[in-house]
Amino acid sequence: xxxxxxxxxxxxxxxxxxxxxxxxxxxxxxxxxxxxxxxxxxxxxxxxxxxxxxxxxxxxxxxxxxxxxxxxxxxxxxxxxxxxxxxxxxxxxxxxxxxxxxxxxxxxxxxxxxxxxxxxxxxxxxxxxxxxxxxxxxxxxxxxxxxxxxxxxxxxxxxxxxxxxxxxxxxxxxxxxxxxxxxxxxxxxxxxxxxxxxxxxxxxxxxxxxxxxxxxxxxxxxxxxxxxxxxxxxxxxxxxxxxxxxxxxxxxxxxxxxxxxxxxxxxxxxxxxxxxxxxxxxxxxxxxxxxxxxxxxxxxxxxxxxxxxxxxxxxxxxxxxxxxxxxxxxxxxxxxxxxxxxxxxxxxxxxxxxxxxxxxxxxxxxxxxxxxxxxxxxxxxxxxxxxxxxxxxxxxxxxxxxxxxxxxxxxxxxxxxxxxxxxxxxxxxxxxxxxxxxxxxxxxxxxxxxxxxxxxxxxxxxxxxxxxxxxxxxxxxxxxxxx
Numbered sequence: 001x002x003x004x005x006x007x008x009x010x011x012x013x014x015x016x017x018x019x020x021x022x023x024x025x026x027x028x029x030x031x032x033x034x035x036x037x038x039x040x041x042x043x044x045x046x047x048x049x050x051x052x053x054x055x056x057x058x059x060x061x062x063x064x065x066x067x068x069x070x071x072x073x074x075x076x077x078x079x080x081x082x083x084x085x086x087x088x089x090x091x092x093x094x095x096x097x098x099x100x101x102x103x104x105x106x107x108x109x110x111x112x113x114x115x116x117x118x119x120x121x122x123x124x125x126x127x128x129x130x131x132x133x134x135x136x137x138x139x140x141x142x143x144x145x146x147x148x149x150x151x152x153x154x155x156x157x158x159x160x161x162x163x164x165x166x167x168x169x170x171x172x173x174x175x176x177x178x179x180x181x182x183x184x185x186x187x188x189x190x191x192x193x194x195x196x197x198x199x200x201x202x203x204x205x206x207x208x209x210x211x212x213x214x215x216x217x218x219x220x221x222x223x224x225x226x227x228x229x230x231x232x233x234x235x236x237x238x239x240x241x242x243x244x245x246x247x248x249x250x251x252x253x254x255x256x257x258x259x260x261x262x263x264x265x266x267x268x269x270x271x272x273x274x275x276x277x278x279x280x281x282x283x284x285x286x287x288x289x290x291x292x293x294x295x296x297x298x299x300x301x302x303x304x305x306x307x308x309x310x311x312x313x314x315x316x317x318x319x320x321x322x323x324x325x326x327x328x329x330x331x332x333x334x335x336x337x338x339x340x341x342x343x344x345x346x347x348x349x350x351x352x353x354x355x356x357x358x359x360x361x362x363x364x365x366x367x368x369x370x371x372x373x374x375x376x377x378x379x380x381x382x383x384x385x386x387x388x389x390x391x392x393x394x395x396x397x398x399x400x401x402x403x404x405x406x407x408x409x410x411x412x413x414x415x416x417x418x419x420x421x422x423x424x425x426x427x428x429x430x431x432x433x434x435x436x437x438x439x440x441x442x443x444x445x446x447x448x449x450x451x452x453x454x455x456x457x458x459x460x461x462x463x464x465x466x467x468x469x470x471x472x473x474x475x476x477x478x479x480x481x482x483x
Contacts, residue, residue: 028089032119033100035060039088044080046104054117064104067112072098072142090140096123098142122277125165125210128152167275168208169216171285177201178290180297181258186251188297193332196391198247199254200333201287205242207231209275217272220246220287231275244269245333247389248287258293265289303395305331306383309366313401313408320371322400326383329363335385340367343380343397352384373402418472421452425467426476437480440465 025040027047034053037044044066049056068080069091076087083091094100099118106112127145131153141149154160177191179199186194192201207216209231219226229242248267257265266286273281310323326338335358342351353369371379380397387393403411429436429446436443440458447456447467456467465478 026085028085028092030089030092030100032093032121033117035092037066037088037092039081039083039085041081044088054120055115058115058117059113060104060115060117064107067103067105070101070103070114072100072144074140074142076139087140094119095142095145097144123211131156165210167210167214167273167278167281168206169271169273169281169283169285170206171203171269171271171287172206173201173203173287175202176290177203177288178292179254180292180295181255182294182297184255184259186254190298194251194393195247195333195387195389196393197250197387197389198391199249199251199289200245200247201289202332203244203269203287205229205244205271205285207240207242207273209273209278211275211277214273214275216242217274218244218246219270220248221267231273249289254289254291258291261293263291265291303331303385303393305385306381306395306398308381308398308400312399313403314371314373315408316373316376316402316404318373320373320400320402322369322371322381322398323366324369324381324383324398325364325366326385326395327364328358331385333387334358334360336388337386338365339384339386340369341382341384341394342369343382343394345380347394347397349384349394371400371402375402376404376407377402414472418469418474421469421472422474422476425450425452425469436465436478440480443478 025038027036027038029036029048033055034050035046035055036048038047039045046060046062046064046066049060049062066080069077072095074091077083077091080088080091092100092102094117096119099116101114101116103112103114128149131149133141133149138146138149173191175191178189179186179194180188186199189199192199194200205216205218207214214231216229216231217226218229227244227246229244231240231242246269248269249265253265266288268284269287271283271285273283275281305327307325307327308322309325310321314320324340328335337355337357339355340353341349342353344350354367356365356367358365367383369381379400379402381400382397383395385393385395425447428450429443433439433443433446443465444456444458447453447465452469452471454468454470454473456465458465463480465480466475468475
């Protein structure tokens with residue numbers, strides 16, 4: 001036989017074999033939803049439904065003919081009857097996030113039906129334990145799976161930590177938690193706050209439940225019931241951050257520690273993480289509080305949360321209605337209510353006005369106070385904040401003056417004189433030293449030698465100069481920007 005005929009005969013035989021293989025009936029079983037189907041090139045028919053499976057619960061029955069698959073969609077999917085065995089099985093397999101949505105032909109008088117089948121087997125701790133995937137496996141990923149695969153691949157390539165394979169729990173303090181104590185009293189806190197009884201550090205618990213939702217219970221040695229926080233993420237998301245507010249030390253603990261010469265306090269936080277289908281994880285996590293005792297405060301020790309939105313000076317006999325706002329967005333821990341009060345020179349409450357509850361999400365609340373303007377005096381108004389533990393703290397007072405026109409004029413003349421003194425010092429400084437920042441120590445020495453100046457100093461390694469006047473107490477800063 002000629003070679004050409006032999007080649008044609010071989011090609012024809014190969015084509016016939018390929019067609020027979022493609023047209024040959026085959027059966028695939030999809031265990032996650034509990035059904036088997038048979039395809040023969042003309043139809044795809046359900047042959048078996050496992051009792052109690054997702055398919056059985058949704059009403060899928062043998063002999064139903066599948067018309068189309070609406071989800072999850074994959075790149076290779078085309079006409080249903082042209083899919084081979086491996087592709088058909090992949091097309092009928094839902095992911096743990098995307099159910100199988102399929103439609104079957106009408107049967108008798110019943111219209112076309114659509115079934116949504118969700119897999120109920122346990123999700124893997126790691127969806128892509130080995131990367132990169134072969135091209136054949138990549139082509140069978142859904143769009144959502146491909147996004148997660150790209151994230152996982154980038155983590156591996158960059159050496160980043162991946163999703164945990166077991167429940168995990170750790171504590172982080174967002175910023176150094178520090179307390180300043182002067183004259184046996186807690187004045188200022190960084191990285192937290194305090195009520196009239198307890199110190200509340202600000203910290204974060206990072207938790208992870210790989211297989212689904214969970215619950216986080218946190219308890220401290222201080223007063224109050226334990227906190228119970230939901231853990232909402234699963235294996236498709238990174239660990240969850242929970243900001244925690246717990247009273248850990250009493251004010252007496254802090255002041256006694258300073259008196260004993262301690263520089264730090266540590267309190268254990270007991271945390272219990274309960275995740276679905278995993279053993280309970282219990283940890284004792286330390287929270288630290290740095291102590292600065294009998295040192296200059298970094299800023300005012302009072303709560304600077306009260307703002308006068310109205311007039312600061314009223315004349316005798318005039319209507320004195322002060323409009324005040326309590327700023328609550330930075331308050332930690334949050335107050336439950338506040339009362340507008342009047343305080344005396346020693347900071348003791350001498351009169352109370354209205355009390356208002358504080359909503360959980362309040363960032364600021366307004367109030368009005370009517371003053372007695374029948375005589376000349378100075379009124380100090382504050383907000384008395386009440387906390388969940390029953391204790392209270394006062395904000396820094398706002399000063400309102402009840403005065404006469406004559407006193408107003410006298411005060412205006414005094415302010416003008418004070419301003420003139422400041423300008424006079426500034427002009428002499430420029431005339432005698434030319435540049436205040438050229439030689440900061442020399443400038444400070446010159447200011448200290450002036451009879452009108454009470455004190456002068458430099459701050460920030462010579463980046464600024466500060467001086468205060470004797471008579472008025474007015475102060476001024478000179479900023480020296482250095483590169």
